[in-house]
Amino acid sequence: MTAPSPPLAVSSWSLHRTLGLTFPNRPDHDVATPTPQPTYGEGRISLLDMPELVRGLGIDRVEICSFHIANRDPVYLAELRAALAASGITLQTLLVEYGDITNPATAERDLAWIGRWIETAAELGAEQARVIAGKAKHSAETLGRSVVGLRRLARQGETLGVRIVTENWFDFLSTPAEVHSLFYRLDGAVGLNGDFGNWSGPGKYEDLKAIFRIAICCHAKGDFSDGQLDEEDYANCLAAATAAGFRGPYTLIYDGSDPDEIANLAIERDFIRNYFA
Numbered sequence: 001m002t003a004p005s006p007p008l009a010v011s012s013w014s015l016h017r018t019l020g021l022t023f024p025n026r027p028d029h030d031v032a033t034p035t036p037q038p039t040y041g042e043g044r045i046s047l048l049d050m051p052e053l054v055r056g057l058g059i060d061r062v063e064i065c066s067f068h069i070a071n072r073d074p075v076y077l078a079e080l081r082a083a084l085a086a087s088g089i090t091l092q093t094l095l096v097e098y099g100d101i102t103n104p105a106t107a108e109r110d111l112a113w114i115g116r117w118i119e120t121a122a123e124l125g126a127e128q129a130r131v132i133a134g135k136a137k138h139s140a141e142t143l144g145r146s147v148v149g150l151r152r153l154a155r156q157g158e159t160l161g162v163r164i165v166t167e168n169w170f171d172f173l174s175t176p177a178e179v180h181s182l183f184y185r186l187d188g189a190v191g192l193n194g195d196f197g198n199w200s201g202p203g204k205y206e207d208l209k210a211i212f213r214i215a216i217c218c219h220a221k222g223d224f225s226d227g228q229l230d231e232e233d234y235a236n237c238l239a240a241a242t243a244a245g246f247r248g249p250y251t252l253i254y255d256g257s258d259p260d261e262i263a264n265l266a267i268e269r270d271f272i273r274n275y276f277a
Contacts, residue, residue: 005276006248008269009061009092010054011219012047012068014254016040018261019047022067026098027106027113033071046070048080051087057265063093063130063251066117077123084125092249093128093165093193093217094121101149102134102142102172111149115156122160128217129157130165130193133182134172142172147185154189165191167219168211169198176210183214194246196237197221197253205240212244217251222268224256229267238275 012019020043023034045053047068054062062084070076084091096117099110114131121129131153136142150166157164166173173179183192194215199207212218218241223230252268254261 005273006250007061008059008272009063009249009251010057010059010265011063011095011251011253012050012065013063013095014252014265015045015050015053015261016068017043017259018045018053019043019050019068021046023070024067025069027110030113030116033073036070048083051084051089053262054089055087057262057269059252059269060088061090061092061249061251063095064091064124064126065095066097066120069120072116072120072123074123077120081124091121091124091126092251093130094124094126094162095130096132099132100135101132102136102145104145107145107149111152114153118153118157118160118162118164121157121162126162128163128165128191130167132169133166135170137171138173138175138178138181143181143185146172146182150182150186150190154186163191164189165193165217167193167195167198169195174199176207179211180214191216193217193219194241195219195221195253196234197223197255205236208237209240209244212241212246215241215244215246217249218246219253220250220268220272221253221255222264222271224254224258224264227257229264229271231271234268234271235275238272 017040020041021036022039099114118129134146154164192215194212223233254264
C-alpha cells in the first residue's frame with residue numbers, strides 16, 4: 001500500500017510575475033500604505049485573485065510573502081481573508097521577508113517590525129509566520145541573539161495563535177550543524193521550514209536529510225536552471241526529506257525563467273504526486 005500524497009501549497013513568490021506588483025515594506029521603511037511597484041511587471045491578477053487561481057491547480061493551501069500584501073489596513077486584510085475562505089484555501093504561512101535579529105544595531109527595531117507582521121498573520125488567519133533567524137555569520141554571539149529574539153517572537157505568536165517557523169537560510173544557518181545548534185536551544189518553541197533551494201553542493205542531499213528530521217514544513221523549490229525541471233535533483237530532495245521522516249506539507253516554489261508560472265507549478269505538483277503514488 002502506498003503512502004497518501006502529502007499536502008501541497010503554493011507560495012505567492014511562485015506567482016511573482018503573475019502578480020507583478022510588490023508593496024515595499026521593510027523595517028527601515030514601515031509605511032501604512034506602501035506605494036505599489038511594478039517590480040515584476042504590472043501583473044495580471046491581484047493578491048485577492050490568487051486563492052481562486054491556486055484552487056484551479058487543485059491545491060488548497062497558500063503561503064504569502066509580506067511584500068505582496070498591499071497594506072495592513074483591517075479592511076483590506078478582511079477582504080483577503082474572505083477571498084481565501086471563499087475559495088476554500090488555508091493560509092499556511094505568512095512569509096515575513098525582511099529583518100535581521102542577529103544585528104545588534106537593528107535587532108530591536110527589526111523584532112518590533114516582525115512582531116507587527118505576526119499580528120497581521122493572526123488577522124489573516126494564518127497557521128504560521130516564517131521569520132528570518134538571522135543573516136550574520138554563525139557565532140556564539142549571533143546564536144545567542146537569535147535564540148532570544150526567536151523565543152520572543154514565538155511567545156507573541158503563541159498568544160495570537162500563530163506558529164513561528166524559520167528556515168535554513170542566509171549565512172547564519174548555512175549548515176546542518178548550525179541549524180541543529182539553534183534548534184537545540186529553542187526547545188520546540190519555533191518550527192523549521194526546510195528549503196530545497198537554499199543549499200547546494202555535493203553534500204546537499206545528506207545535508208537536507210540531516211535537517212528534515214526536525215522540519216514541520218518545506219519549500220519544495222525545483223531547479224529549472226536549464227529551462228525544465230531537473231527531475232533527478234527534485235527526486236533526490238524528496239528522497240532526502242522522506243528518509244528523514246518528513247511527510248509534508250510541501251510548498252511549491254517556482255523561480256525559473258519561463259514566465260508561464262502556472263504551467264511550471266503544475267509540473268512540480270504532478271512530480272510530487274507521482275513520486276508518492
